[in-house]
Amino acid sequence: MILIADSGSTKTDWRILNATEVLEEAQTVGFNPMYQDTPEIYKELEASLLPQLKEKNPAQIFFYGAGCSSPERNKRVEDALRQAFPASEIHVDHDLLAAARALCGHKPGIACILGTGSNTCLYDGKDIVDNVPSLGFLLGDEGSGAYLGKLVMKAYFYREMPDELAQALKSKYNLSKDVFLDELYNSPVPSRYIATFARFAFDKRKHPVIHAMIYENFAEFFERHVCKYENYQKVPVNFVGSIAFHFSDTLKQVAKKYGAHIERIISSPSEGLIEYHQELLQQQNKEA
Incomplete structure (x- = not known):
């Protein structure tokens, strides 16, 4: 079970999924580490996201976000996510990579x-x-x-x-x-x-x-x-x-x-990202 997040400056779409289906959906405000620090991001996660996910604990989190274009900025988001999901493996990438994966596939x-x-x-x-x-x-x-x-x-x-x-x-x-x-x-x-x-x-x-x-x-x-x-x-x-x-x-x-x-x-990369990550999960399951 993984959690993927597509975050712009205005809103973030969250999806918990496995290799075949979407298990949970949520939406919060957008996060941008160019303007927000770790405590501010975590405060919003705690108030808005965690109650929607009902204590689900994904094995991995893939966060794609606006402003996530340098190691320093990415760490602000990663640290906030780590506080919210201490047992999860966390990956933070630019929303541009999310767009490319969702739009172009392979x-x-x-x-x-x-x-x-x-x-x-x-x-x-x-x-x-x-x-x-x-x-x-x-x-x-x-x-x-x-x-x-x-x-x-x-x-x-x-x-x-x-x-x-x-x-x-x-x-x-x-x-x-x-x-x-x-x-x-x-x-x-x-x-x-x-x-x-x-x-x-x-x-x-x-x-x-x-x-x-x-x-x-x-x-x-x-x-x-x-x-x-x-x-x-x-x-x-x-x-x-x-x-x-x-x-x-x-x-x-x-x-x-x-x-x-x-x-x-x-309008949103969510559908393409879901398809992309489910294909990866299916491939991992075959190799396991």
């Missing part, structure tokens, strides 16, 4: 994450062989919900929105500049906060101005990330994440412009 391709944040990699069917770096919320995250939220809110406060859109946004959120900036800069995970405004873009996605923002968001993502991979037009490009899933029509338009072939778009 085939080569480009795997892209477009959720609260964004990232990409070139995958050879086994390992990540290239990664155009994601510079995170402050300097990058093109294509993401956070980046789209920035475009929306800048247009609103800079008075670049048509009146009908500005009034609709004001009616929905009733935000002053001071309240918005206070919420943004005092939020423990600012990318998560500003990404909430991507929902407004989804609601108004048929308006030409909002559609242009969505298109710009994805075009920057392709130019700064996808197009940097050698032969990107000759291998499948796959996407996972809420932004890719809900804005898939515009995403396909942009991909066509750049000559990229999209093979798969899914």
